[in-house]
Amino acid sequence: MSRPDAARICFENVEQRFRVVRERPDTLREAFAHLFRNQTSYHSFQALKGVSFSIGDGDAMGIVGRNGSGKSTLLKIIAGVYRPTSGQIRVVGKVAPLIELGAGFHGDLTGRENIVLNGLLLGLSKKEIRNREGQILDFAELGDFIDSPVKQYSSGMYMRLAFAVATAVDPNILLIDEILAVGDEAFQQKCLVRINDFRARGKTIVFVSHSAEAVCNLCNRALLLHEGMILADDTPRRVVEKYAEVIHNAEAVSK
Amino acid sequence: MWQLLRETQKNRELIWALALKDLQVRYKRSALGFLWALLNPLFTMIILTVVFSTLMRVAIPYYPIFIISTLLPWTFFAQSLSYAADSIVANGELLKKVYVAKSVFPMAAVLSNLINFTFSLIPLMALLVLFRFPFHWTWIYLPIPLFGLFLFALGCSFFFSMANVFFRDMAHILQVILPAWFYLSPIIFSLDLLPQKYRLLFRLNPMLYLLNGFRLAIYYGLLPSPQSAAASLAVGAAALFLGYRLFSRYQNSLVFYV
Numbered sequence: 001m002s003r004p005d006a007a008r009i010c011f012e013n014v015e016q017r018f019r020v021v022r023e024r025p026d027t028l029r030e031a032f033a034h035l036f037r038n039q040t041s042y043h044s045f046q047a048l049k050g051v052s053f054s055i056g057d058g059d060a061m062g063i064v065g066r067n068g069s070g071k072s073t074l075l076k077i078i079a080g081v082y083r084p085t086s087g088q089i090r091v092v093g094k095v096a097p098l099i100e101l102g103a104g105f106h107g108d109l110t111g112r113e114n115i116v117l118n119g120l121l122l123g124l125s126k127k128e129i130r131n132r133e134g135q136i137l138d139f140a141e142l143g144d145f146i147d148s149p150v151k152q153y154s155s156g157m158y159m160r161l162a163f164a165v166a167t168a169v170d171p172n173i174l175l176i177d178e179i180l181a182v183g184d185e186a187f188q189q190k191c192l193v194r195i196n197d198f199r200a201r202g203k204t205i206v207f208v209s210h211s212a213e214a215v216c217n218l219c220n221r222a223l224l225l226h227e228g229m230i231l232a233d234d235t236p237r238r239v240v241e242k243y244a245e246v247i248h249n250a251e252a253v254s255k
Numbered sequence: 256m257w258q259l260l261r262e263t264q265k266n267r268e269l270i271w272a273l274a275l276k277d278l279q280v281r282y283k284r285s286a287l288g289f290l291w292a293l294l295n296p297l298f299t300m301i302i303l304t305v306v307f308s309t310l311m312r313v314a315i316p317y318y319p320i321f322i323i324s325t326l327l328p329w330t331f332f333a334q335s336l337s338y339a340a341d342s343i344v345a346n347g348e349l350l351k352k353v354y355v356a357k358s359v360f361p362m363a364a365v366l367s368n369l370i371n372f373t374f375s376l377i378p379l380m381a382l383l384v385l386f387r388f389p390f391h392w393t394w395i396y397l398p399i400p401l402f403g404l405f406l407f408a409l410g411c412s413f414f415f416s417m418a419n420v421f422f423r424d425m426a427h428i429l430q431v432i433l434p435a436w437f438y439l440s441p442i443i444f445s446l447d448l449l450p451q452k453y454r455l456l457f458r459l460n461p462m463l464y465l466l467n468g469f470r471l472a473i474y475y476g477l478l479p480s481p482q483s484a485a486a487s488l489a490v491g492a493a494a495l496f497l498g499y500r501l502f503s504r505y506q507n508s509l510v511f512y513v
Contacts, residue, residue, distance in 0.1 A: 018511065028424045080354030083507050095354075103352040108280050117276060120269040121355055 007054035007090070008173055008204045009078055014087035016048040016073050047073040049228040050087070055221075060205040062215035062236050064243045065225035066250070071208045074225070075099060075175050078206060093172025093204075096122060100177070101162035107151030111142055111161055114150055118165045132168045139164035139190070159187060167194055174198055177208045192218075212240040259358065259499050266359050273363035277338070278370060292371050296327065297378035304382075317474070320388055323379060324473035325442045325466040328401070331372035332408045332465075333433045338364035339412030340419045340426045347420075347513030357506045358499075361412040369405060379473075391476030399484055400468030406491030407465055410498030417502045420512050441466060461490045 020043055047070045055061045063071050076082045077089060079097040104121045105114050115136055119129040137146060140161040142153075150158060167174070176195070195218065198205060209215050215222055215236050222239035224232040224246070232242045263270070282288045303326075304319040315321050342360035343350070350357065383390055419425040440462035446454055457463060464486040471477045479487075 028422050031422065076351075079352075081351060081510060097353055099352045104349045106276060106280065108283050109276065113276075113279075117272050120272050121349070121353060126268050 007056050008059075008092050009206070010054040010088075010090040011074075011077075012052050012088040014048055014051045014077065014084045014089055015046065016070075016077065016082060017085040018045045018047060019043075020045040047228055048077075048084070051225075051228070051230055053223060053230060053233055055204055055206065057204060058199075058202040059221055060199055060207060060219040062219035062222035062239070063206065063208045063225060064210070064212070064215060064222060064239060066247065069225040070228045071225055072099075072177060075177055075206065075208055078173070079175055091173065094123065094169065095173045095175060096166055096169040096171035097175045098163065098166050098177065099175060101159055101166065105150055105158070105162065108149050110148055111140070111146040111150055111153070114161070115165055118162070119168070122166065122169050124169060129168075132170075136161075136164040136168050139167075139194070156184065156187060160190075163187075163191060163194075167198075171203065173204045173206065175206050178210070212243065216240060256496065256499065258503065262356050262358055263362065266356055269355075270359050270363050270366060273359060274366035274370065277363060277367035281367075292374040293378050296330075296375035297381070299323075299326070300378060300382050317386060317388055320383065320386065321445075321470070321474050322443055323382070324470045325440075327372060327375050327379065328404055328466060328469045329437065329440065329442055329462075330375075331368050332404060332411075332462075333437070334371070335365040335368040335408040336411055336415055336429060336433065337426075338368060340415040340429050342412075343416045343420055343509060344423070344426075344513055350510050350513055357509055358413070358502065361416040361502075362409065364416075365405065365408050365412050368408075372401075389476065391472065393472040393476050393478055396472045396478055397469065400465065400472070400479075400487050403468070403487035403491035404465045406488070407461065407494045410491070410494030410496070413495075413498035413502035417505055417509065420509050421505075436460075436462065441470075445470070461494070464490050 051070075051074065063074065065071050073082065075097070076099070077084055078091055079095055079099065080091070081097075104118050106117065109117065112133075115133060116126065116129055119132075120126070124132075140146075140157070142157055142161060145153060145157060150161070153161070174195070195205065199218075205218070207215065207218055219236045222232075222234065222236040223230055224239045224243050226246055231246065232239045234242075278289070278292070282291055285291060287294065300319060300323055303322055307313055307318045307322075339361040342364045343357060346355075346360055349355065380390070382388075415425055415429060439457070439460055441457070446457055446463065449457060464483065467483055468479045468487055471479050
């Protein structure tokens with residue numbers, strides 16, 4: 001395990017609270033109405049309750065947990081999308097989020113135009129994108145479609161292009177959220193090869209998945225999140241066992 | 256303010272690409288494509304000309320050009336705001352997934368309309384030729400009032416793009432404010448045509464200072480006084496300062512509301 005001071009990602013007692021609104025005052029009229037009725041229409045939902053861990057260089061950290069346990073929130077904090085409500089975080093280096101591929105693609109633009117726009121959104125410069133275009137095209141295997149609007153793409157083509165752009169960022173930290181659940185086997189295989197290549201080059205990976213097998217194959221460490229807290233921080237094998245227990249207990253309760 | 260400059264410098268390629276995408280998407284499916292950026296203002300000018308030189312006679316000579324000299328910059332301002340107000344809400348899904356500096360979206364909206372404005376000067380020139388209206392050398396002064404108006408549009412855009420996330424009414428309110436503001440601004444009239452008692456009131460409108468330089472340079476062939484030029488830049492800078500202050504105060508919570 002890595003020492004915290006050498007860590008790529010370090011969370012210290014991180015909490016994330018959301019205001020979950022029952023009826024959010026979306027318009028001014030509603031806002032006024034709420035003002036006069038003086039009722040709070042939201043309650044606070046705590047997605048993360050004091051989470052601490054650190055991930056070092058070259059670690060591949062799997063994160064497992066049931067739906068709503070805070071996995072995606074955690075990834076979004078690492079990606080910089082959310083600012084935590086309290087606690088300290090440190091993330092060193094370039095982060096590439098593979099969270100819902102193709103966010104930021106524009107249907108009316110061609111594949112080639114989207115490569116540039118998406119690359120810029122992910123923090124690349126124009127020059128870097130030009131240098132990597134060949135590599136992106138190789139991976140995406142779009143043929144003549146590269147100059148057609150992406151709304152005409154099959155979902156497979158769309159995914160390949162999005163994955164190719166996202167991984168071309170050459171990040172220090174790669175965040176992966178369930179993306180391998182989509183796409184056919186050939187695509188998944190291709191992605192795995194590239195992810196393993198990242199590992200071999202000593203990059204840090206954070207991998208969210210429901211698949212125990214994928215976590216064990218890919219990761220050298222794992223976290224089990226449960227209701228916003230870390231239940232286990234151990235080898236993937238042990239964490240996956242514990243996760244099975246949690247699911248089993250939950251099912252027993254619901255019966 | 257420094258943060259805004261740093262962010263802009265860092266994201267300048269992205270802002271450009273987003274602005275160009277705006278224009279590209281705006282004209283993409285149309286047969287004439289980007290020509291519309293020229294045709295649209297041209298047709299507006301033709302309509303104004305027909306109305307005011309045949310149907311309604313106004314005592315001001317070359318009245319269509321009198322209007323157009325301030326109508327074009329006004330349109331740049333109004334459209335920037337309309338585009339910017341939606342810019343963050345429209346990119347909400349993206350902002351929930353990837354970290355992107357939020358300021359790039361309103362900036363791209365203003366920039367794309369600035370490009371549009373620049374193109375609209377071409378049909379204006381054509382119209383001047385058609386009217387045999389003198390082409391004044393004071394045109395070269397235009398970048399200065401344009402810069403003032405650009406800063407002002409940017410400041411307002413920051414405010415409305417942010418406010419519209421919290422209250423979706425803002426985009427609709429804007430569509431009411433803009434026409435009202437249009438008639439309160441010296442576009443179809445000028446200040447000296449108003450009764451004395453109202454002039455003071457109209458002097459409170461920042462648009463007066465922002466549009467003044469355009470009409471002087473294009474229609475009258477005059478340069479504004481240094482005070483008037485300074486006023487337009489000061490009004491623009493103040494709006495940007497205020498708008499960005501509000502924007503940066505709330506920008507980190509935007510993602511929870513889009």
